Each structure stands twice: as C-alpha cells, then as structure tokens.
Amino acid sequence: MNRTAPGPWTADHVVRFAVGNAVGFVLIAAGWWQLADLGIVRDQLAWFVVGLAGLGVAGVTNGIWLLRGQRAVTAARQQMVDGLRARREAAAPVATNGSGYVAAPATARYHRSDCALVSGRAVEAAGRARHEAAGRRPCEACRP
C-alpha cells in the first residue's frame, strides 16, 4: 500500500493536534512540578487539578482529531459509492445474446450483464450451467 500519500487530515488539523497535546503535556508537567514541592495536601490538590485539566485538553484534542479523520474517511467512502453508482448507470449493458450471464475469461465469477464489476470489460456470454461447468460461481455483488 502507498503510505507516502497524505492522510485524511489537513496541515491545519495536524498543527491543532500537536498544539493541543503540547498544551496538555505542559499543564500535566506544570501540575506535577508545582505540587511536588508543596507540603500541604490542599495546595497540592489545586495543582493536581491543573494536571487533570491538561489530561482533559489532550483527550478532547485527540477526540476531535479522530472525529475529523473519521469524517474525511466517510466522505471518501461516499465519493466512492457515488462514483461506482455513476459508472454503473453510465455503462451500457453488455450484450448477452440471450444467454443470460457474462464472465471475463479466466475469472472465477459470472455476473449479470449490467453488473458494475464487468462494465467496460471484455466478457463472454453464456448460460448459468455453462459458467458453472467452467468452475465459476455467482458474483456476490450482482447475485445472478
């Protein structure tokens, strides 16, 4: 898989993710640094809350980061579905000569003539029995 391509986040999202976690880390470190020198629990708790606030900032930042990524993936998935639907609608049905179903040579599945998975491909038409005799099984997408 090509892992050099950019991901679902923009540079702006990356900066916000880094800054949010940096702020969270600084608050946690500051809380720990300050309370370590104090000898009274009440004073320590105030700084402990600062550390917890840092944990909260980082948590919210990470949650927003993941939600943005999920949203981008959902949009890309919808784009793919729309593209496949448009391709299927645009493709002319493959001529079957009345034989029913089609399959590309040396493939393991046979399809309906209007299946998007064979649109634009060189196929041969035949009846179900002949495809199955050739060892092919029905396409899971168009379910011939």
Place this chain on the structure above:
Amino acid sequence: MNGRRWLRNQWDRTVAVAATLVGGLAILFGWLGASDAKLTTEQLPYLASGAVFGLFALGIGATLWLSADLRDEWRKLEEINQGLQADRDRGR
C-alpha cells in the same frame, strides 16, 4: 521489507506502541512509588506523574494507532476514487 524501513513506513504505529509502553511503565512506577510513600503529600506527586502522565501517554498511543487505521482506509479509498476518475476521463 526490512525492519528499519517498516518502522519508517509505519511510524505512527511505531510511536503508538512506544507511547503505550511508556504510559504503562509510568503507571507501574507511579503505583510502586505511591505504595512505598506513607504520607498523602508524598503520594500525590506519584499520582500526578505516574497516573496522569501515564494516561496521557496511553491516550496518545491509542489515538495514533486509530489514526494509522484511518489513514490506511483513507488511502485505499483515494486509490479507488482515482481509478474511478481515470475511468470517467477515458469515457468509460
């Protein structure tokens, strides 16, 4: 693929595993320190450093691992979308 190349290619998963280990160790050492301390004022610094920082590191690790999954899925979808676009451009 050799190990170094894999680590560079999968940097997000590598950092996620490292952050998770660091977080787990921080919690462990925080617990060890707090269990040896007798006063609450001595225990709170371990809680702040061990527990809070450990949870922070675990959160980073989980986020980066989930990010890597999202990034992989997004790239696959982008490849499919580019293929569909190329088909459209060829008029198929």
